[in-house]
Amino acid sequence: xxxxxxxxxxxxxxxxxxxxxxxxxxxxxxxxxxxxxxxxxxxxxxxxxxxxxxxxxxxxxxxxxxxxxxxxxxxxxxxxxxxxxxxxxxxxxxxxxxxxxxxxxxxxxxxxxxxxxxxxxxxxxxxxxxxxxxxxxxxxxxxxxxxxxxxxxxxxxxxxxxxxxxxxxxxxxxxxxxxxxxxxxxxxxxxxxxxxxxxxxxxxxxxxxxxxxxxxxxxxxxxxxxxxxxxxxxxxxxxxxxxxxxxxxxxxxxxxxxxxxxxxxxxxxxxxxxxxxxxxxxxxxxxxxxxxxxxxxxxxxxxxxxxxxxxxxxxxxxxxxxxxxxxxxxxxxxxxxxxxxxxxxxxxxxxxxxxxxxxxxxxxxxxxxxxxxxxxxxxxxxxxxxxxxxxxxxxxxxxxxxxxxxxxxxxxxxxxxxxxxxxxxxxxxxxxxxxxxxxxxxxxxxxxxxxxxxxxxxxxxxxxxxxxxxxxxxxxxxxxxxxxxxxxxxxxxxxxxxxxxxxx
Numbered sequence: 001x002x003x004x005x006x007x008x009x010x011x012x013x014x015x016x017x018x019x020x021x022x023x024x025x026x027x028x029x030x031x032x033x034x035x036x037x038x039x040x041x042x043x044x045x046x047x048x049x050x051x052x053x054x055x056x057x058x059x060x061x062x063x064x065x066x067x068x069x070x071x072x073x074x075x076x077x078x079x080x081x082x083x084x085x086x087x088x089x090x091x092x093x094x095x096x097x098x099x100x101x102x103x104x105x106x107x108x109x110x111x112x113x114x115x116x117x118x119x120x121x122x123x124x125x126x127x128x129x130x131x132x133x134x135x136x137x138x139x140x141x142x143x144x145x146x147x148x149x150x151x152x153x154x155x156x157x158x159x160x161x162x163x164x165x166x167x168x169x170x171x172x173x174x175x176x177x178x179x180x181x182x183x184x185x186x187x188x189x190x191x192x193x194x195x196x197x198x199x200x201x202x203x204x205x206x207x208x209x210x211x212x213x214x215x216x217x218x219x220x221x222x223x224x225x226x227x228x229x230x231x232x233x234x235x236x237x238x239x240x241x242x243x244x245x246x247x248x249x250x251x252x253x254x255x256x257x258x259x260x261x262x263x264x265x266x267x268x269x270x271x272x273x274x275x276x277x278x279x280x281x282x283x284x285x286x287x288x289x290x291x292x293x294x295x296x297x298x299x300x301x302x303x304x305x306x307x308x309x310x311x312x313x314x315x316x317x318x319x320x321x322x323x324x325x326x327x328x329x330x331x332x333x334x335x336x337x338x339x340x341x342x343x344x345x346x347x348x349x350x351x352x353x354x355x356x357x358x359x360x361x362x363x364x365x366x367x368x369x370x371x372x373x374x375x376x377x378x379x380x381x382x383x384x385x386x387x388x389x390x391x392x393x394x395x396x397x398x399x400x401x402x403x404x405x406x407x408x409x410x411x412x413x414x415x416x417x418x419x420x421x422x423x424x425x426x427x428x429x430x431x432x433x434x435x436x437x438x439x440x441x442x443x444x445x446x447x448x449x450x451x452x453x454x455x456x457x458x459x460x461x462x463x464x465x466x467x468x469x470x471x472x473x474x475x476x477x478x479x480x481x482x483x484x485x486x487x488x489x490x491x492x493x494x495x496x497x498x499x500x501x502x503x504x
Contacts, residue, residue: 162178
């Protein structure tokens with residue numbers, strides 16, 4: 001710590017005018033001494049120096065926070081970061097957000113249609129009811145997620161939606177839905193505003209009852225002449241499945257036509273998926289225009305998230321990785337790496353709109369790196385980056401060509417993997433090529449080279465996201481979302497694919 005000299009007014013022989021302190025010797029009382037004046041000047045000088053040092057330290061801290069240490073940041077680091085963040089927002093809003101024009105929230109009639117399709121699928125699979133607890137599948141059929149029902153934590157009291165197929169007076173199969181609910185929560189269940197045109201039906205159970213026995217003994221299954229066969233999905237917790245089985249229900253896992261109900265998207269779902277995925281790609285493109293040297297991975301992620309929110313989308317993951325950090329597909333580093341001119345930037349980001357997910361990825365150079373002419377000499381490192389970018393793009397192209405009805409899920413992965421292997425990078429593509437996408441970013445079917453059993457169907461939406469990951473060097477991944485359309489070319493739901501490392 002800097003030790004300041006003793007102030008002049010604290011030295012013997014100094015007394016300010018009008019002082020009431022103990023008198024000093026008559027020879028000095030009532031006037032400044034030369035020694036006191038010197039001490040006062042020294043003190044003032046040191047105080048000024050200390051203040052300037054403190055201000056400089058604050059400026060340096062601000063620049064450290066922004067990751068930039070050169071140019072205007074030395075004096076205005078925080079302002080420059082704020083300008084970057086606002087630039088990303090303004091650029092995206094400046095497009096007019098045309099990608100949002102056709103997307104509308106899912107209506108009550110859509111939910112009723114989904115449940116009726118589910119009822120038809122249950123009959124086809126010889127199942128008496130589909131049973132789900134709050135989660136993504138419950139959200140799909142009843143618009144209630146797990147956090148919306150269990151605010152504090154997933155609790156031990158089962159709240160279940162039971163969808164049964166019934167035949168109406170016209171001979172059509174319709175869904176009949178009942179809820180198994182703790183009695184003290186019944187009114188709260190009604191207040192959820194679930195998408196039904198009529199009042200919901202509830203089978204309630206008291207705390208000292210067995211809820212599964214209560215469901216079994218209710219009139220829900222009274223017309224059956226066999227042991228009720230219930231289908232559940234992967235979100236159903238084990239203790240509930242065991243509880244249902246313990247009282248005599250025949251419990252089976254999700255499969256076949258029932259699984260396809262959620263996999264095959266309606267026109268309304270497609271428009272939302274198109275909007276949120278195209279919008280997410282556009283947010284990356286517009287944010288890229290604002291990048292400057294010295295930004296960190298974390299700072300870019302924050303700016304991108306804010307831009308998405310400004311456009312009405314809600315980000316739920318954002319992976320920003322530079323060079324060698326991107327050789328681990330999902331990161332794992334602390335986000336502090338600094339952006340430089342020849343940095344390869346990999347951004348994998350997802351957002352929600354009306355309950356549906358985007359999941360896109362782009363790999364690119366920052367805008368302040370000038371694109372070299374074809375005749376320009378390139379460093380070996382730059383040359384390899386450009387080569388790998390093109391290989392991954394071609395791998396994605398070949399995988400997209402497999403998106404036709406009745407192709408296997410495996411064929412999509414294998415098409416991409418063959419390109420990468422034949423280009424001399426075997427073993428560097430370390431994950432599956434894609435997955436279904438809807439209300440979850442990752443949902444079935446899954447596109448991996450072992451999934452020969454699953455056939456693609458019209459209306460299924462998938463990601464295609466091949467990559468090459470060179471440890472301690474860099475990683476490249478391209479990800480777009482596509483819709484299967486029979487034997488025709490798949491429909492791109494991300495607006496447009498990347499055009500090059502300078503045009504993502």
